[in-house]
Amino acid sequence: MLTFPIEEALTFDDVLLLPQKSDVLPHETDVSSYLTPNIKVNIPLVSAAMDTVTEHRLAIALAREGGIGIIHRNMSIEDQMREVEKVKKAESGMITDPITIRPNQSVKEALEIMSIYKISGVPVVDEENKLVGILTNRDLRFIHKKDYEKPVYEFMTKAPLVTAKEGISLDEAIDILQKHKVEKLPVVDDEGRLKGLITIKDIVKRKKYPNACKDSAGRLRVGAAVGVGPDTMERVKALISAKVDVIVVDTAHGHSVRVLETVEKIKGEFPQVDVIGGNVATAEAAEDLIKAGADGVKVGIGPGSICTTRIVAGIGVPQITAISKCAEV
Template sequence: MAYYYPEPSRTFSEYLLVPGYTSPDCIPANVNLRTPLTKFRKGEEEPAISLNIPMVSAIMQSVSGTDLAIALAKEGGISFIYGSQSIEDEAAMVAKVKGYKAGFVVSDSNLRPDNTLADVLALVEEKGHSTIAVTDDGTANGKLLGVVTGRDYRVSRMTTNEKVADFMTPLEKLVTAPDTTSLKVANDIIWDNKLNSLPIIDAEGHLCYFVFRKDYSQHKDNPQEVLDSEKRYLVGAGINTLDYKERVPALVEAGVDVLCIDSSEGYSCWQKMTIDFIREKYGDTVKVGAGNVVDREG
């Protein structure tokens, strides 16, 4: 049933900002646009998630993909990956954003020593990364045997069936660091040894992470970037009230920082059921927003 509001309507053009006094403190360097994204209790100093600029991108296929999510996080905002796609595809997009920038990066380009140059070229084409870890089992956490970069091979002077073991830089020639190394110390090692990457290995010699010189440089170029506790970009994701029992766990596993129920009407039992599921399964560790609402009751 329609409801008539007797109060007069207003438009934005009816409101004007009256200029105030400009003091010596009114300079750009003193402007702080830090904005809480999630609510927090009175007395708490910081919310769970804050942005450095008050900008969030819409949960739309034509807007919030991985490229915008990375670009906006660099500037201090956050994107919400659109949920109008398969669960697997949305989770993959979240994982791509989380893996793009990190202080300690889990290697996504890995081969065995018996792989060939053809495998190297195919992996570089697929992943877009030039640093490939060579492990005993070809996984990101296998025992590190060496590293292949663009400096280890020349396509014009080699055959594509040459074994990785024959041209990789072997472990004994690499500078590595133990898994107890802090990010600051890792960056110092990179600079002191003029490295582009530093493998981080555990006591048994298994690869844990890489630390890259370019990540340090990118942080200096983007001081407002928003990062999680592991120095990865923040990213959100949209969910619906239909397949949330399958979609939410997949997104959480992918590393999503915050969820938002993507709906034109928030005043519904379906949104409450979705939130109840998240709270029962994850407590307050998974942050979620709901909406849209147009009045206090809704």
Template sequence: MKVYTKEELNNYELSLTYDDISLLPTEVSQIKSRTDITIKSEFLGVKISIPVISSPMDTVTGITMASELSSLGAIGIVNRFDSSLKEIFSNHKVVNSDNNVNGIKAVSIGLNSEEELIEKLAERKFIICIDTANANNSSVLKKCEQIKKKYDVKIIVGNIASGSTLKSLVDAGADAVRVGIGGGSVCTTSVQTGIGIGQVSSILDVYFTRKEQRLKIALIADGGIKSAGDVVKAIALGSDMVMLGRMLAGTKETPGEVIKYNDQLWKKYRGSASFGVKMKSEFIEGEETMVPYKGPVKNVINSISDGLKSAMSYMNCLSLEELQEKAKFVVLSNSSYIERLPKK
């Protein structure tokens, strides 16, 4: 059996995703308790307790979700279809010590968002996420440059599948990039266009491009996350943050009503490029579905925190930086992956 470093895994002959790999402890752990471990870090100047950021989807992150995630030490990006921000600004609601509304740290915008909104976000030092499916686009780069030249603000752009254009994003002023195309559970981009590679390979390619070219930009693993274990793998591979969509979908704090059907509770979940969002028959790259109601988002965040700390105790790592330095991987056969799944 071959044990891979990140460098070796990056040169693997096939495109890999989370289910294809597993972390492998290679030393005796000296950690007595998970309480000795810290998963605190900093992202674009914001101190966080867990490296999790929510997807700016209209069925995932509104004002309520972003505020709750902030209180839990994570970051939520309010979706660009949410009208609540304009109402808050116009009503002069109370802001917190960071001059942000209700503790919210990040808000997404589109390429055609009003200048007045961008100005107000910049004034309050919100992180701005230019929410597009393809960051390798001159319009995205131009928008990023325009905002950076005019305002002192941190900007997230997305998405990319490899590091080939990473320097162009940095030169345009991007502070963070969402890595992954086609890996979302309700994203049909790869099916519709044939574009995209496995999430593991995407992260590694961008990570080593950043390292080799000595670029200053944060990496957000975006797509394909199904469990706390996938979050651990994404961080170990070199991501600074992990974006969650489906894992947060269906929780109490997501926008939308709880629906009762067949004696079970559900909530709506859909991609940002689905018909339900676009409301017109143009090219659709997202699907709509229903997910079981999960209760408070706090439970999901706590389970991720526990899983991450537990993994780090196996790997003998006291910090996220140490996890990234020590990480060793194996590539799984399909049977090996299936063997590891809980049996009913």
């Protein structure tokens, strides 16, 4: 009869933290950590890349509180890219690539753009990206449906507009917005080309959510999941073009050759992008992912309260033990 050594393994319900003497007050507590060497989160919360959990609404809400959401991959490449864009454009110190429209486009197109990105206005630029006007909800407030096919230039607020030069500080921008009683401040270069957009809404959000998880440009951070299928690299390229912060190679069994190859390929083609691999539950798996180039390892096979992996397949490791083993690598 074959015998196997059975080790004791623990999950979260099996342990309690031992209270100790502390001189730290609750409001002084710092629970910030690093998702990857390049991505800091101010609260240690990452949402699951599940189609019933994370799309742009949760990702925005979580990033504002200091965590990060991972957009699920059960959608087309274009739809997932759009979800990432919605998070990245939700707020910013200065929007460096604002959504724009041409003066000859229809009002209907402008309304569709504003609805998709949930914005209240768009700068209007010509073929050389020079600012010629701005179209806001205020300009369209009393418009009739019969006017939807008319060009934007008939309704936009035309130049000259209140603008700012490149390099303006946030405090200077606030002074200009308050002085002229406007909500949007286009940033232009010396030739009048649009270089960015500062909005009062973003400034208010910055004060309301001081612990938000943001990138160096002041945009909310967001991740996105990919698989190991034939369209993976196409999906990765699209997500990177949408300014995604981290790619998660997300599979039920992360310790597989296809996952390792995918992580290695992504890091080889896009070394500037952080990549997380998973799901795994052993030190050997964590080590192989790290060797493949992963910037982070997603630990956990079947630990969720609604997950049936361990019940159906009889596979997994209790979560505290799994984390402990992987952390030893």
